């Protein structure tokens with residue numbers, strides 16, 4: 001199995017380290033050719049507006065969009081979730097992949113200094129809660145009918161899934177807990 005990690009900006013190295021820890025082959029995706037042969041994809045957190053612009057300039061926007069729509073198993077975290085969201089408040093002219101039927105508000109918990117960690121119960125990961133690292137995190141305000149909510153914090157969805165597309169508002173790659181990536185990889189055919 002080969003996992004592509006979108007490596008245009010943001011926390012892609014940390015995702016790679018988790019995948020290394022799980023003995024999974026991962027390659028950094030920077031140009032369309034890098035996507036060829038990937039069995040799944042990780043869209044990391046970072047700055048969604050910057051990643052959006054780089055998706056356009058690298059020529060990756062369309063191929064990434066097409067592969068996700070074709071059912072490529074994809075894990076999107078934080079800014080990655082903002083990129084796949086169908087509806088982002090105040091998105092303006094910013095680029096989006098429009099792959100997940102959720103309504104999202106960027107920076108919903110405040111600035112970098114208001115970043116926090118919270119124990120998130122995620123039933124499918126077992127009894128001990130997952131350490132959710134929230135950094136300038138978005139909030140999911142609404143989910144469409146086809147979107148399954150896998151975890152909530154403060155009443156709001158923070159981890160969701162629609163078919164093979166998984167998305168978290170927090171940073172599992174910074175938590176030191178490999179369970180979420182492990183679970184995602186188990187579902188890659």
Ligand code: GLN
Pocket residue numbers: 044045046047048049077078079080082106107135136137138
């Ligand atoms: N606030 C960032 C954005 O809007 C996301 C932050 C993150 O990925 N940690 O893109």
